[in-house]
Amino acid sequence: MSELTVLYQEVRTCQKCILSEGRTNAVPGEGPEDAEIMFIGEGPGFHEDRQGRPFVGAAGKYLEELLAKIDLTREEVYITNVVKCRPPGNRDPEAEEIEACRPYLDRQIELIRPRLIVTLGRFSMQRYFPGASISRIHGQPKRVGNVIYYPMFHPAAALHQPRWRSLVEEDILKIPELIAKLDEIEEAEPDIPQAEQLSLF
Ligand code: URA
Ligand code: SF4
Numbered sequence: 622m623s624e625l626t627v628l629y630q631e632v633r634t635c636q637k638c639i640l641s642e643g644r645t646n647a648v649p650g651e652g653p654e655d656a657e658i659m660f661i662g663e664g665p666g667f668h669e670d671r672q673g674r675p676f677v678g679a680a681g682k683y684l685e686e687l688l689a690k691i692d693l694t695r696e697e698v699y700i701t702n703v704v705k706c707r708p709p710g711n712r713d714p715e716a717e718e719i720e721a722c723r724p725y726l727d728r729q730i731e732l733i734r735p736r737l738i739v740t741l742g743r744f745s746m747q748r749y750f751p752g753a754s755i756s757r758i759h760g761q762p763k764r765v766g767n768v769i770y771y772p773m774f775h776p777a778a779a780l781h782q783p784r785w786r787s788l789v790e791e792d793i794l795k796i797p798e799l800i801a802k803l804d805e806i807e808e809a810e811p812d813i814p815q816a817e818q819l820s821l822f
Contacts (some may be wrong), residue, residue: 625654625732628725632705632721633673638721640664640706640714646673650701657800659699659735660684661726661745663775666712668708675700680777684741687776687793699733701726703744714744736768736803737796741777760792762799767806769799 632649635641648665651674660676668678676684676695685695704714704722726748731737740746743755749770753758762771771792779789 623654625729628728628732632725635705635725638704638706638718639710640704640718643709644706645670647705648673648675648702648707649705649725650675650699652695652699652701652733653697654733656697656699656735657735658693658697658737658796659701659730659733660739660741662700662702662741664702664704665707665742666711666777667707675702676776679780680775683776683780688790690790690793690795693796699729699735701729702713703748719744736780737799738768738770739796740770740772742778746772759788760795762795764806767803769803771799773798 627783629649633647635647641647644665647670652659662676662680664674666678666680666774668681669675675681681695684700688695688698703719703726706722708714708718740749746753746755746758749763750772753772755772755774757821759772759774762769764770773792774789776789779785
C-alpha cells in the first residue's frame with residue numbers, strides 16, 4: 622500500500638476537528654501519485670460528501686470543462702481541498718478547521734511533489750498568498766524554487782458570476798505556458814533551491 626493510500630485511510634477516520642461530526646464521507650483527494658499539477662479547492666460540498674470524491678458536483682463539472690480547454694482530463698491532475706470534510710450547509714471553513722486539516726494537505730504535497738499548484742478560491746490561496754485579495758492576484762503566478770503557485774477564482778463562484786467566469790477561463794488558458802516555463806527552468810537550473818523565491822516572468 623502506498624503512503625498516499627495510508628494517508629487516505631487516516632483522513633477517512635479522522636476526528637481532529639468538528640467537521641468530522643457532520644460528514645457522511647471524508648474526501649481526501651484523488652489523482653495520480655506523481656501528478657505534475659495539483660488543484661486545491663476549499664472543501665467538499667453535498668455531492669462530494671456523499672461520494673467521498675472531490676469536485677463531483679456542479680463545480681466539478683465546470684472544472685472538467687475548464688480542464689478540457691487545455692486538453693487535460695481530471696484523471697491527469699491531482700484534485701484536493703483545504704478541508705477534507707464538508708462544512709455544514711457548505712459554510713466557509715473556520716481557521717481552526719483549516720489548521721487541524723493542514724498536515725494532510727502538507728503530506729499530500731510532500732508525497733506528490735507537484736510542479737504547479739493551482740489554488741481555487743480564497744481559502745487555498747491564503748496558504749500561499751496570505752492577506753492577498755483574489756480579485757487582484759488571480760492569474761498571477763508565483764514561483765518559489767521550481768514550483769509555481771497559481772491562484773484562480775473558485776469554479777463554483779465563477780459559475781454564478783458572469784464577470785468572474787470570463788476571468789477564470791482566461792486564467793486556465795495560461796496553464797500550458799506555465800508548464801512550459803517549468804520545463805525550461807528545470808533544464809536551465811536543475812539544482813535550484815526549493816525555498817528561494819524568484820520572480821517569474
Ligand atoms: N468545491 C470545493 O471547493 N471542493 C470540492 O471538492 C467541491 C466543490
Ligand atoms: Fe480531520 Fe480534516 Fe475532516 Fe477535520 S476536516 S475531521 S481535520 S479530515
